[in-house]
Amino acid sequence: MTGTYRGLTWDHPRGAEALRRAVMEAEAPRCEIVWETQSLEGFESAPICDNAARYDLLVLDHPHLGEALGCGALLPLEEVFTSADLDRWRHGTVGESFASYQMDDRSWALPLDAATQVSVAADPAIDIPTTWSDAVALARDVDTVLPTSGPHLFLTLCSIALANGEEPGQGDEFLTVEAVGEGLQTIGAFIDPHRPPPPLHNPIVVLEQMSQPGGPVYCPHVYGYVNYALTGLPRPLQFADAPTGRSGRRGSVLGGTGIAISSRCRPDDGLVQHLRWLLDDATQCTFIPQHAGQPSATAAWRDPLVDRASTGFYSRTWDTIDDAWVRPRFNGAVAFQRSASARVREAVLGHCDARLLAAELTRLHRTSQGDR
Incomplete structure:
Protein backbone atom coordinates (compact mmCIF):
# COMPACT_ATOMS: atom_id res chain seq x y z
CA MET A 1 0.00 0.00 0.00
CA THR A 116 -0.46 -1.63 35.15
CA GLN A 117 -2.51 -0.92 38.28
CA VAL A 118 -0.56 0.86 41.01
CA SER A 119 -1.17 3.11 44.03
CA VAL A 120 -1.17 6.91 43.99
CA ALA A 121 -1.30 9.81 46.43
CA ALA A 122 -1.83 13.52 45.84
CA ASP A 123 -0.19 14.56 49.10
CA PRO A 124 3.57 13.90 49.29
CA ALA A 125 3.26 13.67 53.06
CA ILE A 126 1.21 10.48 52.73
CA ASP A 127 3.14 7.29 53.32
CA ILE A 128 1.58 5.15 50.57
CA PRO A 129 0.59 1.77 52.05
CA THR A 130 2.35 -1.34 50.81
CA THR A 131 -0.37 -3.82 51.89
CA TRP A 132 -4.13 -3.98 51.34
CA SER A 133 -4.77 -4.05 55.08
CA ASP A 134 -2.81 -0.82 55.53
CA ALA A 135 -4.63 0.69 52.55
CA VAL A 136 -7.96 -0.02 54.22
CA ALA A 137 -6.70 1.59 57.43
CA LEU A 138 -5.51 4.73 55.60
CA ALA A 139 -8.86 5.07 53.83
CA ARG A 140 -10.51 5.63 57.20
CA ASP A 141 -8.43 8.78 57.69
CA VAL A 142 -8.06 10.43 54.27
CA ASP A 143 -10.25 11.18 51.26
CA THR A 144 -9.88 8.02 49.17
CA VAL A 145 -11.14 7.15 45.70
CA LEU A 146 -11.25 4.05 43.49
CA PRO A 147 -12.25 3.85 39.79
CA THR A 148 -15.65 2.19 39.52
CA SER A 149 -16.76 2.32 35.86
CA GLY A 150 -15.94 0.02 32.96
CA PRO A 151 -13.87 -3.04 33.89
CA HIS A 152 -12.02 -1.45 36.79
CA LEU A 153 -13.80 -2.87 39.85
CA PHE A 154 -13.62 -6.33 38.29
CA LEU A 155 -9.91 -5.93 37.57
CA THR A 156 -9.29 -4.72 41.12
CA LEU A 157 -11.18 -7.77 42.43
CA CYS A 158 -8.86 -9.99 40.34
CA SER A 159 -5.82 -8.10 41.61
CA ILE A 160 -6.77 -8.55 45.26
CA ALA A 161 -7.17 -12.28 44.62
CA LEU A 162 -3.71 -12.35 43.01
CA ALA A 163 -2.24 -10.52 45.99
CA ASN A 164 -3.74 -13.19 48.25
CA GLY A 165 -2.34 -16.06 46.20
CA GLU A 166 -5.23 -17.02 43.89
CA GLU A 167 -4.96 -16.62 40.11
CA PRO A 168 -8.32 -16.03 38.41
CA GLY A 169 -9.57 -18.69 36.04
CA GLN A 170 -7.11 -21.41 37.01
CA GLY A 171 -9.46 -23.77 38.88
CA ASP A 172 -12.98 -25.11 38.53
CA GLU A 173 -14.21 -21.69 39.64
CA PHE A 174 -13.14 -18.39 38.11
CA LEU A 175 -12.58 -17.16 41.69
CA THR A 176 -13.40 -18.99 44.90
CA VAL A 177 -16.10 -17.71 47.21
CA GLU A 178 -13.38 -16.84 49.74
CA ALA A 179 -11.46 -14.75 47.22
CA VAL A 180 -14.61 -12.94 46.08
CA GLY A 181 -15.66 -12.29 49.67
CA GLU A 182 -12.27 -10.87 50.63
CA GLY A 183 -12.20 -8.76 47.49
CA LEU A 184 -15.67 -7.30 48.01
CA GLN A 185 -14.93 -6.50 51.62
CA THR A 186 -11.67 -4.76 50.70
CA ILE A 187 -13.16 -2.79 47.79
CA GLY A 188 -16.09 -1.73 49.97
CA ALA A 189 -13.68 0.07 52.30
CA PHE A 190 -12.89 2.60 49.56
CA ILE A 191 -16.40 3.42 48.36
CA ASP A 192 -18.76 5.72 50.24
CA PRO A 193 -22.23 4.07 50.25
CA HIS A 194 -23.81 7.50 50.76
CA ARG A 195 -22.09 8.99 47.70
CA PRO A 196 -22.68 6.79 44.64
CA PRO A 197 -19.93 7.18 42.03
CA PRO A 198 -20.81 8.76 38.67
CA PRO A 199 -21.45 6.49 35.65
CA LEU A 200 -18.17 7.58 34.05
CA HIS A 201 -15.51 7.00 36.68
CA ASN A 202 -12.50 5.56 34.90
CA PRO A 203 -8.79 6.00 35.81
CA ILE A 204 -8.51 9.23 33.81
CA VAL A 205 -11.43 10.78 35.71
CA VAL A 206 -9.98 9.63 39.04
CA LEU A 207 -6.49 10.99 38.33
CA GLU A 208 -7.89 14.25 37.01
CA GLN A 209 -9.84 14.65 40.27
CA MET A 210 -6.79 13.86 42.36
CA SER A 211 -4.64 16.35 40.47
CA GLN A 212 -7.00 19.23 41.32
CA PRO A 213 -6.84 21.22 44.59
CA GLY A 214 -9.37 19.82 47.04
CA GLY A 215 -9.58 16.49 45.22
CA PRO A 216 -9.14 13.04 46.77
CA VAL A 217 -5.66 12.43 48.13
CA TYR A 218 -5.32 8.64 47.91
CA CYS A 219 -6.20 5.84 45.50
CA PRO A 220 -4.97 2.33 46.34
CA HIS A 221 -5.42 0.84 42.88
CA VAL A 222 -5.60 2.56 39.49
CA TYR A 223 -3.85 2.24 36.14
CA GLY A 224 -0.77 4.42 36.27
CA TYR A 225 -0.58 7.45 33.98
CA VAL A 226 2.79 9.15 33.99
CA ASN A 227 1.12 12.32 32.64
CA TYR A 228 -0.12 13.12 36.16
CA ALA A 229 3.28 12.64 37.79
CA LEU A 230 5.39 15.05 35.75
CA THR A 231 7.47 17.67 37.48
CA GLY A 232 6.16 21.16 36.87
CA LEU A 233 2.49 20.27 37.30
CA PRO A 234 0.58 22.28 39.94
CA ARG A 235 -0.12 19.07 41.86
CA PRO A 236 2.05 16.19 40.59
CA LEU A 237 0.79 12.85 41.84
CA GLN A 238 3.04 10.38 43.62
CA PHE A 239 2.77 6.84 42.24
CA ALA A 240 3.95 3.69 44.01
CA ASP A 241 3.74 -0.08 43.71
CA ALA A 242 0.37 -1.79 44.14
CA PRO A 243 -0.45 -3.21 47.59
CA THR A 244 0.50 -6.76 48.50
CA GLY A 245 -1.65 -9.38 50.16
CA ARG A 246 -0.99 -12.68 51.94
CA SER A 247 1.08 -14.06 49.06
CA GLY A 248 3.46 -11.10 49.10
CA ARG A 249 2.67 -10.48 45.43
CA ARG A 250 1.79 -6.97 44.28
CA GLY A 251 -1.50 -7.97 42.73
CA SER A 252 -1.98 -6.06 39.50
CA VAL A 253 -3.47 -6.63 36.04
CA TRP A 318 8.77 -1.17 38.44
CA ASP A 319 8.23 -4.14 40.77
CA THR A 320 4.51 -4.12 40.07
CA ILE A 321 4.67 -4.02 36.27
CA ASP A 322 7.43 -6.61 36.25
CA ASP A 323 5.02 -9.13 37.86
CA ALA A 324 1.65 -7.96 36.47
CA TRP A 325 -0.92 -10.58 35.46
CA VAL A 326 -1.84 -11.06 31.80
CA ARG A 327 -5.60 -11.30 31.35
CA PRO A 328 -7.36 -14.08 29.40
CA ARG A 329 -7.18 -13.54 25.63
CA PHE A 330 -9.47 -16.26 24.24
CA ASN A 331 -12.14 -15.37 21.69
CA GLY A 332 -14.86 -14.12 24.02
CA ALA A 333 -12.56 -12.70 26.70
CA VAL A 334 -13.65 -9.09 26.11
CA ALA A 335 -17.34 -10.04 26.28
CA PHE A 336 -16.63 -11.95 29.49
CA GLN A 337 -14.76 -8.99 30.98
CA ARG A 338 -17.64 -6.68 30.08
CA SER A 339 -20.33 -8.93 31.62
CA ALA A 340 -18.24 -9.80 34.68
CA SER A 341 -17.47 -6.13 35.25
CA ALA A 342 -21.18 -5.27 35.27
CA ARG A 343 -21.85 -8.01 37.84
CA VAL A 344 -19.00 -6.91 40.10
CA ARG A 345 -20.11 -3.28 39.97
CA GLU A 346 -23.67 -4.33 40.85
CA ALA A 347 -22.35 -6.45 43.71
CA VAL A 348 -20.11 -3.73 45.13
CA LEU A 349 -22.72 -0.98 44.96
CA GLY A 350 -25.60 -3.27 45.98
CA HIS A 351 -23.76 -5.27 48.66
CA CYS A 352 -24.38 -8.57 46.87
CA ASP A 353 -23.62 -11.90 48.53
CA ALA A 354 -20.13 -13.16 47.64
CA ARG A 355 -21.39 -16.68 46.99
CA LEU A 356 -23.83 -15.47 44.36
CA LEU A 357 -21.21 -13.31 42.67
CA ALA A 358 -18.61 -16.12 42.63
CA ALA A 359 -21.11 -18.48 41.02
CA GLU A 360 -22.09 -15.89 38.43
CA LEU A 361 -18.46 -15.13 37.51
CA THR A 362 -17.80 -18.85 37.04
CA ARG A 363 -20.92 -19.25 34.89
CA LEU A 364 -19.98 -16.28 32.70
CA HIS A 365 -16.42 -17.52 32.33
CA ARG A 366 -17.50 -20.99 31.25
CA THR A 367 -20.17 -19.67 28.88
CA SER A 368 -17.75 -17.24 27.25
CA GLN A 369 -15.50 -20.18 26.36
CA GLY A 370 -18.36 -22.21 24.92
CA ASP A 371 -18.63 -24.54 27.94
CA ARG A 372 -22.35 -24.82 28.62
Whole structure:
Protein backbone atom coordinates (compact mmCIF):
# COMPACT_ATOMS: atom_id res chain seq x y z
CA MET A 1 0.00 0.00 0.00
CA THR A 2 1.10 3.52 -0.71
CA GLY A 3 -0.41 6.83 0.26
CA THR A 4 -2.06 7.57 3.60
CA TYR A 5 -2.71 5.00 6.31
CA ARG A 6 -5.58 5.31 8.79
CA GLY A 7 -4.86 4.59 12.45
CA LEU A 8 -7.15 4.34 15.50
CA THR A 9 -5.93 5.05 19.01
CA TRP A 10 -7.56 6.25 22.24
CA ASP A 11 -8.50 9.76 23.18
CA HIS A 12 -5.94 10.84 25.76
CA PRO A 13 -2.57 12.58 25.30
CA ARG A 14 -0.86 9.36 26.41
CA GLY A 15 -2.57 7.48 23.61
CA ALA A 16 -2.46 10.01 20.79
CA GLU A 17 0.03 12.86 21.11
CA ALA A 18 3.28 11.01 20.42
CA LEU A 19 1.74 9.11 17.49
CA ARG A 20 0.47 12.28 15.86
CA ARG A 21 3.67 14.21 16.48
CA ALA A 22 5.78 11.35 15.12
CA VAL A 23 4.15 11.74 11.71
CA MET A 24 5.54 15.30 11.60
CA GLU A 25 8.87 14.59 13.31
CA ALA A 26 11.83 15.33 11.06
CA GLU A 27 13.93 12.53 12.58
CA ALA A 28 11.20 9.91 12.14
CA PRO A 29 11.01 7.88 8.92
CA ARG A 30 8.51 9.55 6.63
CA CYS A 31 5.05 7.98 6.62
CA GLU A 32 1.59 9.42 6.09
CA ILE A 33 -0.68 8.25 8.93
CA VAL A 34 -3.92 9.93 9.99
CA TRP A 35 -4.53 9.00 13.61
CA GLU A 36 -8.15 9.08 14.76
CA THR A 37 -9.29 8.48 18.35
CA GLN A 38 -11.98 6.70 20.31
CA SER A 39 -12.87 7.00 23.99
CA LEU A 40 -11.16 4.93 26.67
CA GLU A 41 -14.41 2.95 26.97
CA GLY A 42 -14.30 2.22 23.24
CA PHE A 43 -10.67 1.18 23.50
CA GLU A 44 -11.59 -1.23 26.31
CA SER A 45 -14.58 -2.87 24.66
CA ALA A 46 -15.31 -1.82 21.04
CA PRO A 47 -15.45 -4.77 18.58
CA ILE A 48 -11.95 -5.14 17.21
CA CYS A 49 -13.11 -6.81 14.00
CA ASP A 50 -15.26 -3.82 13.03
CA ASN A 51 -12.38 -1.44 13.66
CA ALA A 52 -9.93 -3.59 11.70
CA ALA A 53 -12.20 -3.41 8.66
CA ARG A 54 -11.93 0.39 8.66
CA TYR A 55 -8.38 1.09 9.85
CA ASP A 56 -4.87 0.03 8.85
CA LEU A 57 -3.35 0.46 12.33
CA LEU A 58 -5.07 -0.27 15.63
CA VAL A 59 -3.92 0.60 19.12
CA LEU A 60 -5.39 -2.22 21.21
CA ASP A 61 -5.31 -4.01 24.55
CA HIS A 62 -4.17 -7.64 24.77
CA PRO A 63 -7.57 -9.20 25.78
CA HIS A 64 -8.79 -8.37 22.24
CA LEU A 65 -6.38 -10.83 20.62
CA GLY A 66 -8.62 -13.89 20.66
CA GLU A 67 -11.46 -11.97 19.06
CA ALA A 68 -9.11 -10.44 16.48
CA LEU A 69 -7.59 -13.78 15.53
CA GLY A 70 -11.03 -15.36 15.37
CA CYS A 71 -12.04 -13.07 12.52
CA GLY A 72 -8.62 -12.80 10.88
CA ALA A 73 -8.39 -9.09 11.67
CA LEU A 74 -4.60 -8.72 12.08
CA LEU A 75 -1.36 -9.34 10.25
CA PRO A 76 1.22 -11.35 12.21
CA LEU A 77 4.26 -9.22 12.86
CA GLU A 78 6.49 -12.04 11.61
CA GLU A 79 5.29 -11.17 8.10
CA VAL A 80 6.32 -7.53 8.52
CA PHE A 81 9.43 -7.36 10.73
CA THR A 82 12.63 -9.35 10.99
CA SER A 83 13.23 -11.97 13.66
CA ALA A 84 16.00 -9.71 15.00
CA ASP A 85 13.44 -6.90 15.47
CA LEU A 86 11.04 -9.16 17.31
CA ASP A 87 13.76 -10.65 19.52
CA ARG A 88 14.97 -7.17 20.44
CA TRP A 89 11.48 -6.05 21.45
CA ARG A 90 10.75 -9.33 23.23
CA HIS A 91 13.78 -8.93 25.48
CA GLY A 92 13.71 -5.15 25.72
CA THR A 93 10.23 -4.39 27.02
CA VAL A 94 9.07 -4.36 30.64
CA GLY A 95 7.33 -7.32 32.23
CA GLU A 96 5.01 -9.26 29.93
CA SER A 97 4.32 -6.28 27.66
CA PHE A 98 5.58 -8.04 24.53
CA ALA A 99 4.44 -11.54 25.50
CA SER A 100 0.88 -10.34 26.10
CA TYR A 101 0.54 -9.75 22.35
CA GLN A 102 1.70 -13.24 21.38
CA MET A 103 -0.75 -16.04 20.57
CA ASP A 104 -0.63 -19.17 18.44
CA ASP A 105 3.16 -18.85 18.13
CA ARG A 106 2.85 -15.46 16.45
CA SER A 107 3.22 -11.84 17.53
CA TRP A 108 0.30 -9.52 16.82
CA ALA A 109 1.06 -6.06 18.19
CA LEU A 110 4.03 -3.81 18.94
CA PRO A 111 4.20 -2.90 22.66
CA LEU A 112 4.27 0.87 22.34
CA ASP A 113 3.06 1.64 25.87
CA ALA A 114 3.30 -0.20 29.21
CA ALA A 115 1.00 0.23 32.21
CA THR A 116 -0.46 -1.63 35.15
CA GLN A 117 -2.51 -0.92 38.28
CA VAL A 118 -0.56 0.86 41.01
CA SER A 119 -1.17 3.11 44.03
CA VAL A 120 -1.17 6.91 43.99
CA ALA A 121 -1.30 9.81 46.43
CA ALA A 122 -1.83 13.52 45.84
CA ASP A 123 -0.19 14.56 49.10
CA PRO A 124 3.57 13.90 49.29
CA ALA A 125 3.26 13.67 53.06
CA ILE A 126 1.21 10.48 52.73
CA ASP A 127 3.14 7.29 53.32
CA ILE A 128 1.58 5.15 50.57
CA PRO A 129 0.59 1.77 52.05
CA THR A 130 2.35 -1.34 50.81
CA THR A 131 -0.37 -3.82 51.89
CA TRP A 132 -4.13 -3.98 51.34
CA SER A 133 -4.77 -4.05 55.08
CA ASP A 134 -2.81 -0.82 55.53
CA ALA A 135 -4.63 0.69 52.55
CA VAL A 136 -7.96 -0.02 54.22
CA ALA A 137 -6.70 1.59 57.43
CA LEU A 138 -5.51 4.73 55.60
CA ALA A 139 -8.86 5.07 53.83
CA ARG A 140 -10.51 5.63 57.20
CA ASP A 141 -8.43 8.78 57.69
CA VAL A 142 -8.06 10.43 54.27
CA ASP A 143 -10.25 11.18 51.26
CA THR A 144 -9.88 8.02 49.17
CA VAL A 145 -11.14 7.15 45.70
CA LEU A 146 -11.25 4.05 43.49
CA PRO A 147 -12.25 3.85 39.79
CA THR A 148 -15.65 2.19 39.52
CA SER A 149 -16.76 2.32 35.86
CA GLY A 150 -15.94 0.02 32.96
CA PRO A 151 -13.87 -3.04 33.89
CA HIS A 152 -12.02 -1.45 36.79
CA LEU A 153 -13.80 -2.87 39.85
CA PHE A 154 -13.62 -6.33 38.29
CA LEU A 155 -9.91 -5.93 37.57
CA THR A 156 -9.29 -4.72 41.12
CA LEU A 157 -11.18 -7.77 42.43
CA CYS A 158 -8.86 -9.99 40.34
CA SER A 159 -5.82 -8.10 41.61
CA ILE A 160 -6.77 -8.55 45.26
CA ALA A 161 -7.17 -12.28 44.62
CA LEU A 162 -3.71 -12.35 43.01
CA ALA A 163 -2.24 -10.52 45.99
CA ASN A 164 -3.74 -13.19 48.25
CA GLY A 165 -2.34 -16.06 46.20
CA GLU A 166 -5.23 -17.02 43.89
CA GLU A 167 -4.96 -16.62 40.11
CA PRO A 168 -8.32 -16.03 38.41
CA GLY A 169 -9.57 -18.69 36.04
CA GLN A 170 -7.11 -21.41 37.01
CA GLY A 171 -9.46 -23.77 38.88
CA ASP A 172 -12.98 -25.11 38.53
CA GLU A 173 -14.21 -21.69 39.64
CA PHE A 174 -13.14 -18.39 38.11
CA LEU A 175 -12.58 -17.16 41.69
CA THR A 176 -13.40 -18.99 44.90
CA VAL A 177 -16.10 -17.71 47.21
CA GLU A 178 -13.38 -16.84 49.74
CA ALA A 179 -11.46 -14.75 47.22
CA VAL A 180 -14.61 -12.94 46.08
CA GLY A 181 -15.66 -12.29 49.67
CA GLU A 182 -12.27 -10.87 50.63
CA GLY A 183 -12.20 -8.76 47.49
CA LEU A 184 -15.67 -7.30 48.01
CA GLN A 185 -14.93 -6.50 51.62
CA THR A 186 -11.67 -4.76 50.70
CA ILE A 187 -13.16 -2.79 47.79
CA GLY A 188 -16.09 -1.73 49.97
CA ALA A 189 -13.68 0.07 52.30
CA PHE A 190 -12.89 2.60 49.56
CA ILE A 191 -16.40 3.42 48.36
CA ASP A 192 -18.76 5.72 50.24
CA PRO A 193 -22.23 4.07 50.25
CA HIS A 194 -23.81 7.50 50.76
CA ARG A 195 -22.09 8.99 47.70
CA PRO A 196 -22.68 6.79 44.64
CA PRO A 197 -19.93 7.18 42.03
CA PRO A 198 -20.81 8.76 38.67
CA PRO A 199 -21.45 6.49 35.65
CA LEU A 200 -18.17 7.58 34.05
CA HIS A 201 -15.51 7.00 36.68
CA ASN A 202 -12.50 5.56 34.90
CA PRO A 203 -8.79 6.00 35.81
CA ILE A 204 -8.51 9.23 33.81
CA VAL A 205 -11.43 10.78 35.71
CA VAL A 206 -9.98 9.63 39.04
CA LEU A 207 -6.49 10.99 38.33
CA GLU A 208 -7.89 14.25 37.01
CA GLN A 209 -9.84 14.65 40.27
CA MET A 210 -6.79 13.86 42.36
CA SER A 211 -4.64 16.35 40.47
CA GLN A 212 -7.00 19.23 41.32
CA PRO A 213 -6.84 21.22 44.59
CA GLY A 214 -9.37 19.82 47.04
CA GLY A 215 -9.58 16.49 45.22
CA PRO A 216 -9.14 13.04 46.77
CA VAL A 217 -5.66 12.43 48.13
CA TYR A 218 -5.32 8.64 47.91
CA CYS A 219 -6.20 5.84 45.50
CA PRO A 220 -4.97 2.33 46.34
CA HIS A 221 -5.42 0.84 42.88
CA VAL A 222 -5.60 2.56 39.49
CA TYR A 223 -3.85 2.24 36.14
CA GLY A 224 -0.77 4.42 36.27
CA TYR A 225 -0.58 7.45 33.98
CA VAL A 226 2.79 9.15 33.99
CA ASN A 227 1.12 12.32 32.64
CA TYR A 228 -0.12 13.12 36.16
CA ALA A 229 3.28 12.64 37.79
CA LEU A 230 5.39 15.05 35.75
CA THR A 231 7.47 17.67 37.48
CA GLY A 232 6.16 21.16 36.87
CA LEU A 233 2.49 20.27 37.30
CA PRO A 234 0.58 22.28 39.94
CA ARG A 235 -0.12 19.07 41.86
CA PRO A 236 2.05 16.19 40.59
CA LEU A 237 0.79 12.85 41.84
CA GLN A 238 3.04 10.38 43.62
CA PHE A 239 2.77 6.84 42.24
CA ALA A 240 3.95 3.69 44.01
CA ASP A 241 3.74 -0.08 43.71
CA ALA A 242 0.37 -1.79 44.14
CA PRO A 243 -0.45 -3.21 47.59
CA THR A 244 0.50 -6.76 48.50
CA GLY A 245 -1.65 -9.38 50.16
CA ARG A 246 -0.99 -12.68 51.94
CA SER A 247 1.08 -14.06 49.06
CA GLY A 248 3.46 -11.10 49.10
CA ARG A 249 2.67 -10.48 45.43
CA ARG A 250 1.79 -6.97 44.28
CA GLY A 251 -1.50 -7.97 42.73
CA SER A 252 -1.98 -6.06 39.50
CA VAL A 253 -3.47 -6.63 36.04
CA LEU A 254 -1.33 -5.66 33.05
CA GLY A 255 -2.64 -2.88 30.83
CA GLY A 256 -0.74 -0.81 28.29
CA THR A 257 -1.28 -0.72 24.54
CA GLY A 258 0.08 -2.29 21.40
CA ILE A 259 0.02 -1.17 17.77
CA ALA A 260 -1.44 -3.86 15.53
CA ILE A 261 -1.53 -3.91 11.73
CA SER A 262 -4.91 -4.86 10.31
CA SER A 263 -5.15 -7.60 7.69
CA ARG A 264 -6.55 -5.07 5.21
CA CYS A 265 -3.25 -3.13 5.34
CA ARG A 266 -0.36 -3.60 2.93
CA PRO A 267 2.53 -2.00 4.81
CA ASP A 268 5.20 -0.41 2.67
CA ASP A 269 8.79 0.18 3.74
CA GLY A 270 7.99 3.67 5.02
CA LEU A 271 5.40 2.34 7.47
CA VAL A 272 7.66 -0.49 8.62
CA GLN A 273 10.53 1.92 9.26
CA HIS A 274 8.21 4.37 11.06
CA LEU A 275 6.88 1.70 13.41
CA ARG A 276 10.38 0.38 14.01
CA TRP A 277 11.46 3.92 14.95
CA LEU A 278 8.63 4.24 17.49
CA LEU A 279 9.89 1.12 19.29
CA ASP A 280 13.57 2.06 19.15
CA ASP A 281 15.15 2.53 22.59
CA ALA A 282 16.34 6.04 21.73
CA THR A 283 12.81 7.07 20.72
CA GLN A 284 11.32 5.42 23.79
CA CYS A 285 13.75 7.25 26.08
CA THR A 286 13.30 10.70 24.52
CA PHE A 287 10.56 11.34 21.97
CA ILE A 288 7.83 9.21 23.58
CA PRO A 289 8.07 10.66 27.13
CA GLN A 290 8.61 14.15 25.73
CA HIS A 291 5.26 13.90 23.93
CA ALA A 292 2.97 12.62 26.69
CA GLY A 293 3.69 8.93 26.04
CA GLN A 294 4.38 6.16 28.53
CA PRO A 295 7.12 3.95 27.06
CA SER A 296 7.31 0.18 27.14
CA ALA A 297 11.08 -0.15 26.71
CA THR A 298 13.08 -1.32 29.70
CA ALA A 299 15.73 1.22 28.71
CA ALA A 300 13.24 4.04 29.27
CA TRP A 301 11.89 2.67 32.55
CA ARG A 302 15.47 2.40 33.83
CA ASP A 303 16.62 5.78 32.48
CA PRO A 304 17.33 8.12 35.43
CA LEU A 305 16.47 11.24 33.39
CA VAL A 306 13.10 9.83 32.32
CA ASP A 307 12.42 8.75 35.90
CA ARG A 308 13.42 12.10 37.41
CA ALA A 309 11.12 14.02 35.07
CA SER A 310 8.22 11.90 36.32
CA THR A 311 8.95 12.27 40.07
CA GLY A 312 10.04 8.64 40.22
CA PHE A 313 6.99 7.16 38.47
CA TYR A 314 8.99 4.41 36.76
CA SER A 315 11.30 3.34 39.57
CA ARG A 316 8.47 3.43 42.13
CA THR A 317 6.20 1.11 40.10
CA TRP A 318 8.77 -1.17 38.44
CA ASP A 319 8.23 -4.14 40.77
CA THR A 320 4.51 -4.12 40.07
CA ILE A 321 4.67 -4.02 36.27
CA ASP A 322 7.43 -6.61 36.25
CA ASP A 323 5.02 -9.13 37.86
CA ALA A 324 1.65 -7.96 36.47
CA TRP A 325 -0.92 -10.58 35.46
CA VAL A 326 -1.84 -11.06 31.80
CA ARG A 327 -5.60 -11.30 31.35
CA PRO A 328 -7.36 -14.08 29.40
CA ARG A 329 -7.18 -13.54 25.63
CA PHE A 330 -9.47 -16.26 24.24
CA ASN A 331 -12.14 -15.37 21.69
CA GLY A 332 -14.86 -14.12 24.02
CA ALA A 333 -12.56 -12.70 26.70
CA VAL A 334 -13.65 -9.09 26.11
CA ALA A 335 -17.34 -10.04 26.28
CA PHE A 336 -16.63 -11.95 29.49
CA GLN A 337 -14.76 -8.99 30.98
CA ARG A 338 -17.64 -6.68 30.08
CA SER A 339 -20.33 -8.93 31.62
CA ALA A 340 -18.24 -9.80 34.68
CA SER A 341 -17.47 -6.13 35.25
CA ALA A 342 -21.18 -5.27 35.27
CA ARG A 343 -21.85 -8.01 37.84
CA VAL A 344 -19.00 -6.91 40.10
CA ARG A 345 -20.11 -3.28 39.97
CA GLU A 346 -23.67 -4.33 40.85
CA ALA A 347 -22.35 -6.45 43.71
CA VAL A 348 -20.11 -3.73 45.13
CA LEU A 349 -22.72 -0.98 44.96
CA GLY A 350 -25.60 -3.27 45.98
CA HIS A 351 -23.76 -5.27 48.66
CA CYS A 352 -24.38 -8.57 46.87
CA ASP A 353 -23.62 -11.90 48.53
CA ALA A 354 -20.13 -13.16 47.64
CA ARG A 355 -21.39 -16.68 46.99
CA LEU A 356 -23.83 -15.47 44.36
CA LEU A 357 -21.21 -13.31 42.67
CA ALA A 358 -18.61 -16.12 42.63
CA ALA A 359 -21.11 -18.48 41.02
CA GLU A 360 -22.09 -15.89 38.43
CA LEU A 361 -18.46 -15.13 37.51
CA THR A 362 -17.80 -18.85 37.04
CA ARG A 363 -20.92 -19.25 34.89
CA LEU A 364 -19.98 -16.28 32.70
CA HIS A 365 -16.42 -17.52 32.33
CA ARG A 366 -17.50 -20.99 31.25
CA THR A 367 -20.17 -19.67 28.88
CA SER A 368 -17.75 -17.24 27.25
CA GLN A 369 -15.50 -20.18 26.36
CA GLY A 370 -18.36 -22.21 24.92
CA ASP A 371 -18.63 -24.54 27.94
CA ARG A 372 -22.35 -24.82 28.62
